[in-house]
Amino acid sequence: MYTELYKLCGFEPDEIERERPRINKAFKILGIEEKDIERGENRLRQYLDIELLGVRKFLGIWMRELVNLVLAREEHDKVVYSDFPMELRPLMSMMLSTEEKDVYFATPGQIINMTIGQIFDKLTPFLEAGEENGLPPGAAHCALYQTRLGAMVTGAIPFPDLSVIASYHCDQPSEAEELLHEVYGVPVAHLDSCPDANWGDWPKFNDHRVRYSASQARKLFQTFEKVIGCQMTEEAIRATNKANAIYRLKFQQLAELIGHADPQPIRQASMAHAFFLNSMPTRDIEGKQEALEILVDEVQQRVDEGRGVVEKGAPGVFSTITISVDPSITYMIEQAGLAIRIQIPFWLGPWVLAKHPYRDWADMIGVGPCLDIPHSCQAHVDINLENCRAFNVDGAINFYPYSCREWTPTVMITKKVIEKELGIPVLILEGDSYDTRNYSANQLRTRVETFAELLRATKAAKAASG
Amino acid sequence: MEAMKKLSDHLATRLIELTHMQGKGTKLIGYTPGGYMPEELVYACGAIPVGLIRGGDPEPVAESAAYVPRFIDTFCRSQIGYRMLGEEPLYQMIDLLVVPVTDHNIKAIADCFNFFADANVFRFGVPHQKDEHAFEYYLAGLHKLKEKLEEFTGNKIENGRLRESIDLCNKMRALLREISLLRLSEQPPITGQEFVRLNHASFVADKTVLISVLESIHEELKKRPTASPKGPRILLTGSTLAMGDYKVLDMTEEAGAAIVVEEFAEGIRHYWENVQVNGDLMEALADRYFRRRMPPAWFRPSRERLDYLIELAKDFNVDGIIWYQLMYRSSYDIQSFYFEKILKKELDIPMLKIESDYDVSERGPLRTRIETFVEIIKAGGGN
Numbered sequence: 053m054y055t056e057l058y059k060l061c062g063f064e065p066d067e068i069e070r071e072r073p074r075i076n077k078a079f080k081i082l083g084i085e086e087k088d089i090e091r092g093e094n095r096l097r098q099y100l101d102i103e104l105l106g107v108r109k110f111l112g113i114w115m116r117e118l119v120n121l122v123l124a125r126e127e128h129d130k131v132v133y134s135d136f137p138m139e140l141r142p143l144m145s146m147m148l149s150t151e152e153k154d155v156y157f158a159t160p161g162q163i164i165n166m167t168i169g170q171i172f173d174k175l176t177p178f179l180e181a182g183e184e185n186g187l188p189p190g191a192a193h194c195a196l197y198q199t200r201l202g203a204m205v206t207g208a209i210p211f212p213d214l215s216v217i218a219s220y221h222c223d224q225p226s227e228a229e230e231l232l233h234e235v236y237g238v239p240v241a242h243l244d245s246c247p248d249a250n251w252g253d254w255p256k257f258n259d260h261r262v263r264y265s266a267s268q269a270r271k272l273f274q275t276f277e278k279v280i281g282c283q284m285t286e287e288a289i290r291a292t293n294k295a296n297a298i299y300r301l302k303f304q305q306l307a308e309l310i311g312h313a314d315p316q317p318i319r320q321a322s323m324a325h326a327f328f329l330n331s332m333p334t335r336d337i338e339g340k341q342e343a344l345e346i347l348v349d350e351v352q353q354r355v356d357e358g359r360g361v362v363e364k365g366a367p368g369v370f371s372t373i374t375i376s377v378d379p380s381i382t383y384m385i386e387q388a389g390l391a392i393r394i395q396i397p398f399w400l401g402p403w404v405l406a407k408h409p410y411r412d413w414a415d416m417i418g419v420g421p422c423l424d425i426p427h428s429c430q431a432h433v434d435i436n437l438e439n440c441r442a443f444n445v446d447g448a449i450n451f452y453p454y455s456c457r458e459w460t461p462t463v464m465i466t467k468k469v470i471e472k473e474l475g476i477p478v479l480i481l482e483g484d485s486y487d488t489r490n491y492s493a494n495q496l497r498t499r500v501e502t503f504a505e506l507l508r509a510t511k512a513a514k515a516a517s518g
Numbered sequence: 519m520e521a522m523k524k525l526s527d528h529l530a531t532r533l534i535e536l537t538h539m540q541g542k543g544t545k546l547i548g549y550t551p552g553g554y555m556p557e558e559l560v561y562a563c564g565a566i567p568v569g570l571i572r573g574g575d576p577e578p579v580a581e582s583a584a585y586v587p588r589f590i591d592t593f594c595r596s597q598i599g600y601r602m603l604g605e606e607p608l609y610q611m612i613d614l615l616v617v618p619v620t621d622h623n624i625k626a627i628a629d630c631f632n633f634f635a636d637a638n639v640f641r642f643g644v645p646h647q648k649d650e651h652a653f654e655y656y657l658a659g660l661h662k663l664k665e666k667l668e669e670f671t672g673n674k675i676e677n678g679r680l681r682e683s684i685d686l687c688n689k690m691r692a693l694l695r696e697i698s699l700l701r702l703s704e705q706p707p708i709t710g711q712e713f714v715r716l717n718h719a720s721f722v723a724d725k726t727v728l729i730s731v732l733e734s735i736h737e738e739l740k741k742r743p744t745a746s747p748k749g750p751r752i753l754l755t756g757s758t759l760a761m762g763d764y765k766v767l768d769m770t771e772e773a774g775a776a777i778v779v780e781e782f783a784e785g786i787r788h789y790w791e792n793v794q795v796n797g798d799l800m801e802a803l804a805d806r807y808f809r810r811r812m813p814p815a816w817f818r819p820s821r822e823r824l825d826y827l828i829e830l831a832k833d834f835n836v837d838g839i840i841w842y843q844l845m846y847r848s849s850y851d852i853q854s855f856y857f858e859k860i861l862k863k864e865l866d867i868p869m870l871k872i873e874s875d876y877d878v879s880e881r882g883p884l885r886t887r888i889e890t891f892v893e894i895i896k897a898g899g900g901n
Contacts, residue, residue, distance in 0.1 A: 185855075186852055186855040186856065187852065188851065188855075191845070191846065191848065191851045192589040192846050192848070193848055193851070193852070219646060219818075222622055223621045223622055223816055223848065223849060224848055226646065226816075226818055227815075227816065227848055227849045227852045227853075228852065230818060230819065230820045230852070230853070231852050231853075231855065231856060233819070234820065234821075234856040234860075235855075235856050235859070240818075242646070242647065242818050244645055244646050244647055244652070244818075246619060246643025246644065246645055246655065247619060247622070247625060247643070248619040248625075248641045248642055248643030248644075248659070249641070250639070250640060250641050251628075251629075251632040251633075251639065260655060260658045260659075261643070261655075263651075264645065264651055264652070264654075264655040267649075267651035268651070271649070429625070429626075429629040429633075430629075452587065454587065454589045455589065457589075457590070457621075457622035457623065457848070458622060460586065460587045460589050460590060460626075461586055461590060461622065461625065461626035461629050461630070462629075463586075463587055464584070464585050464586060464587075464634075465629065465630075465633050465634075468633075482587070
């Protein structure tokens with residue numbers, strides 16, 4: 053019943069046959085039925101550039117990980133979890149220090165959201181289970197962590213032997229992990245930091261902060277070695293650095309290619325699967341690298357041929373929508389005739405690529421929170437501004453996930469700064485990255501269409517005045 | 519009590535007094551009242567610390583919506599609202615706001631004061647766990663704060679002056695502790711409401727006046743037979759108990775229960791620990807304000823706070839716990855889920871979790887829930 057779906061996800065027929073027993077078992081545990089598969093096929097065709105092999109291959113990586121995740125307990129001795137927004141490098145280096153048959157690594161919240169959520173649109177049972185088990189509704193808890201918890205307590209995925217989490221983006225991951233520890237006895241390790249930069253400090257490093265985060269990274273590695281019973285290796289660290297750099301730079305190339313093209317050559321929703329592999333520790337490193345190279349070539353071909361998903365000359369916008377579950381918002385924006393040039397945090401600006409003096413592995417992990425959005429509110433705002441500048445947009449759509457404590461305080465400030473500095477309008481939309489129950493694209497459509505009209509009129513007026 | 523009247527009179531004229539002092543060049547240093555800002559450093563550079571702890575009013579919450587989305591803790595939105603409304607003089611008067619950054623809710627106050635009010639703001643970090651690296655980080659933050667205060671006031675913080683300030687604050691905390699401990703008795707001579715108001719006064723009042731008042735109150739209370747009804751004994755805990763947010767205290771005491779001890783992340787000054795002045799004074803401050811301060815719900819592991827609450831409940835022989843949290847303070851919401859189970863297992867006493875967004879429409883349902891909770895305890899139920 054799922055052969056066509058798996059073909060859409062880049063699987064070859066022989067692989068589907070080979071994997072059928074595992075897929076059957078996983079789908080049974082997850083409660084995936086024929087109607088879900090039909091819905092999934094329809095959503096893939098509607099929202100994604102499914103005709104591109106690169107997009108299909110990325111979908112395949114996520115679908116493989118879904119089955120791996122569900123069957124992790126019976127197929128591996130140990131299971132280690134983390135989740136977005138934890139940086140990939142520490143996870144990947146831990147993962148590569150172990151044998152695949154022994155230890156399974158995953159960011160289960162991301163996997164569940166990108167597959168059960170985005171493809172099958174079937175997250176509600178997990179969300180409700182998370183809500184009933186410590187992350188109640190109506191309190192703006194992060195739905196990523198609700199689905200993650202919900203998937204564990206319903207038995208869809210196993211509880212891990214260790215969960216490692218970062219608390220420097222926001223407070224919720226560590227708070228949710230403490231619940232996991234206190235209620236279910238899961239050992240947890242936190243990568244702590246303090247977002248205490250003063251206004252005006254950005255983009256300077258705070259050496260104390262880097263050293264503190266580094267000390268926490270070392271602790272995290274020690275906990276990993278103790279609980280999982282293996283040593284972090286230099287080889288794994290080198291392999292991580294190399295693979296991570298190659299992938300990120302290639303993704304950067306893709307983001308710039310799309311951002312500077314007219315017409316917009318690919319739907320933004322089709323980028324999400326590639327982007328989130330920046331933080332999901334799959335062992336299929338070659339597979340994701342190959343998928344990205346194919347996608348870059350395919351997009352380049354569209355650009356060369358002048359093909360696009362939005363009309364040429366359409367007003368360009370910067371968008372803060374990170375699509376995990378819901379591809380309908382960016383789809384609606386594109387249907388309204390706006391070209392989404394760039395999404396945060398797709399583009400690595402000069403701030404991330406800046407040289408820093410830290411060479412020790414833990415220090416290099418520690419410098420992470422100081423390089424980017426977690427640095428400070430001012431960093432968040434300035435990065436938004438620089439994205440608008442770099443891609444010369446006509447307006448910005450600041451869609452903020454209401455449950456994100458890192459994001460919400462910056463919303464009004466970002467609007468003021470972009471409007472003042474660049475003289476372009478900013479539309480604020482409220483929604484969520486993971487839980488689609490409380491908003492919809494249709495609710496927001498009128499505002500987006502009006503905004504699109506405003507941008508078209510402004511662009512036309514500018515063109516007329518020369 | 520006569521001393522209470524003296525304190526009330528002092529607070530009534532405190533703003534005028536602060537205005538005069540500011541006119542003569544004394545700096546007013548505001549701070550967020552999470553218990554991580556050593557007032558001693560402010561006194562030692564000749565400035566005056568004032569805690570921004572106003573809360574409970576719906577208007578500032580509504581006003582804050584123009585500056586920050588509603589999904590931030592109510593108290594933190596209130597602080598932004600008070601400043602932007604311009605109706606609460608202290609929020610306009612402060613020369614510098616010091617924000618120990620504990621979580622993203624508190625950080626939002628600093629960001630909005632910086633950007634929308636163009637205020638002077640100084641942040642320093644509070645790590646979320648207590649190893650030696652965290653201690654060093656907090657200590658480094660205190661050193662930066664010291665430098666900032668010296669630069670801002672033009673006065674060097676000398677050890678002698680700092681020691682005097684520590685003595686002053688230690689004395690205040692010791693008196694608050696002595697008064698609080700009187701509530702160990704079967705029928706406490708001071709109500710929860712009275713104690714909380716004393717505690718809140720300590721964020722604004724002149725310390726010398728306050729100490730004199732606390733000494734008198736302590737003496738008076740030793741002779742005062744009882745103030746609280748002989749009803750269920752309640753531990754009140756949660757995220758923030760702000761000055762002006764007295765509805766839960768009112769409703770609980772009106773229902774016939776006695777609040778005998780409080781534990782909050784913000785708004786209640788921590789008085790159990792004092793600064794030990796043997797050795798480096800900055801380290802002594804970090805030891806008191808970070809290492810020995812009972813952590814809030816956003817600390818890891820969360821057990822230290824939960825075990826502490828269990829101990830408090832035992833020591834003060836409480837019959838139930840009211841967990842009072844503000845909207846969108848996720849750490850408290852999550853922790854309440856498993857604390858209730860731990861409490862049931864360890865002490866077999868009931869807990870009532872209530873939540874507020876400083877909205878007047880909450881009052882009716884809140885009263886019903888509190889009254890029911892107290893009645894259940896009185897009837898011997900709930901455990």
